[in-house]
Amino acid sequence: MIDQKKMTRVIASVLFCSFLFSSFPVQAEVLDTIIAVVEDDVILEHELQREVAAIEQRIQAAKAAMPPASVLRRQVLEKMIVDKLQRQLAERAGVNVTEEMLNSSAADIAQRNNMNLQEFRAELESQGISYKSFLDNMRNEIIINQLRGREIGGRIKVTDREVDHYLETQDKIGEQAVQYHLGHILIAVKEAASAAQIQKARSKAEVIVKNLRAGQDFTQSAISESNDANALKGGDLGWRTMGDIPTLFVDVVGKLAQGEVAEPIRSPSGFHIIKMLELKGLDAHMVTKTKVRHILIKTNELIDDAEAKKRLLALKARIADGDDFAALARAHSDDKGSALKGGSLDWVGPGDLVKPFEEAMGKLAVNEISEPVQTQFGWHLIQVLDRQNKDNSEEFKRNLVREAIRKRKIEEETELWLRRLRDEAFVEIYQDRL
Missing domain, CATH: 1.20.5 (Single alpha-helices involved in coiled-coils or other helix-helix interfaces)
Structure with a gap:
């Protein structure tokens, strides 16, 4: 009806x-002739012609075969109908794009093309694209993306089990191209060993792992402590593919980053300690981890920016005179969560903290204390305690897989959602005008 x-x-x-x-x-x-009625709006002939012309231009630029005109018009019209339905839904849901957001997005696109906004605008117009048309299209895309984020994105979850399953079933291609250079130490346990003897061997293995992680040389440890046949080779098992690695170690090895030492692995012969000496055939993804602490002073009706900076500078002077940073953080920091830990934020990686904090932190040497730094949370005094370059390849790989699964789910859910939106809407197309 x-x-x-x-x-x-x-x-x-x-x-x-x-x-x-x-x-x-x-x-x-x-x-204008009305081509279609979409809920309480219409699509006009000139709008359809404009979109068809834009699509034709893209097809020509891609040097692809041009479909028949009637087919192209119908395809473009269907896209316009679905876009209009989404815009109508977004309007009802209060989704909007401010001029500031629009201009910022345009500036980002210009910067990615190594141009300022004025140069980018001139480039568009030289290609016959009006800047207003460009902004209108971008506004439409941003609104639709925000709508889809609200309607779909929040419902999409990817579990660790799904990531594991993907890696087990889909990531086998090229696995044999990856080679692992492993170090091995065995703390042997006799078959008829008592519970006390087993516990003694376990404790010994745990101490060795702790020392290795603290920097002790693996080769020396293997020569002096290992009961394995490769002990005199420094525990070096050589380069192996996953198919050449003992089944007992496969799950552990697959999760080790370069330089990482695994927890002791129990077997009937004793406790095995595995170190990933090197990786080949898998691009390493190195990240810098920073151990950092801070003192935060928030601004309010009584404390303005100048006062917050003044207080932090006074605290910095006290630290220079010998006062303990952690004690001052516990007493004065407005970040109550970290204040209880002496201001410690522990180890952080890229993107873990807000940009102004991260930029200031990145410029500090180890043990150096910053000048007052402003973020959206207030004013900070920052001290870097340590830095480490860590091979983040396995975590990076899992994140890529997680994102791939999420993207696939979003695509599938979006397709269903758009079909439902289209089917439930009132749309009348004047076929004789196509």
């Missing part, structure tokens, strides 16, 4: 346009 109320609004709009143009006979011939 056609919604009479909607049709009344559409007809009234068309009649009003007809009345306006009837007042100007010279312009009457350019009155």
Whole structure:
């Protein structure tokens, strides 16, 4: 059934346009033809022609075969219908894009193309694309993306089990191209060993792992402590593919980053200690981890920016005179979570902290204390305690897989959501005008 109320609004709009143009006979011939009614809005012939022309330009630029004109018009019209439905839903949901957000996005695109905004605008216009048209299209894309984020994104979850399953079943291609250079130490346990003897061997293995992680040389440890046949080779098992690695170690090895030492692995022969000496065939993904602490002073009705900076500078002077940073953080920091730990934020990686904090932290030497730094949370005094370059390859790989699964789920859910949106909407296409 056609919604009479909607049709009344559409007809009234068309009649009003007809009345306006009837007042100007010279312009009457350019009155647009309605191609489709979409809920309480319409798609006009000139809008469809404009979109078709834009799509044709893209197809030509890609040097692809041009489909028949009638097919292209229908495809473009269907896209316009779905876009219009999404815009209508976004409007009802209060999704909007501010001019500031729009200009910022345009500036980002210009910067990615190594241009400022004025140069980018001139480049668009040299290609026959009006800047206003570009902004309108970008506004439309941003609104639709925000709408989809609200309607779909929040519902998509990817579990660790799904990531594991993907890696086990889909990531086998090329696995044999990855080679692992392993170090091995065995703390042997006799078959008839007592519980006390087993516990003694376990404790010994745990101490060795602790010492190795603290920097003790693996080769020396293997020579002096290992009961394995490769002990005199420094525990070196050589380069192996996953298929050449003992089944007992496979799950552990697959999760080790370069330089990492695994927890002791129990077997009937004793406790095995594995170190990933090197990786080959898998690009290493190194990240810098920073151990950092801070003192935060928030601004409020009583404390303005100047006062917050003054207090932090006074605390910095006290630290220079010998006062303990951690004690001052516990007593004065407005970040109560870290204040309990002496201001410690522990080890952080890229993207873990807000940009102004991260930028200031990155410029500090180990043990150096910053000048007051402002972020959205207030003013900070920052001290870097340590830095480490860590091979983050395994975590990076899992994150890529997680994102791939999430993207696939979003695509599948979006397709269903758009089909449902289209099916439930009132749309009338005037076939004779296509």
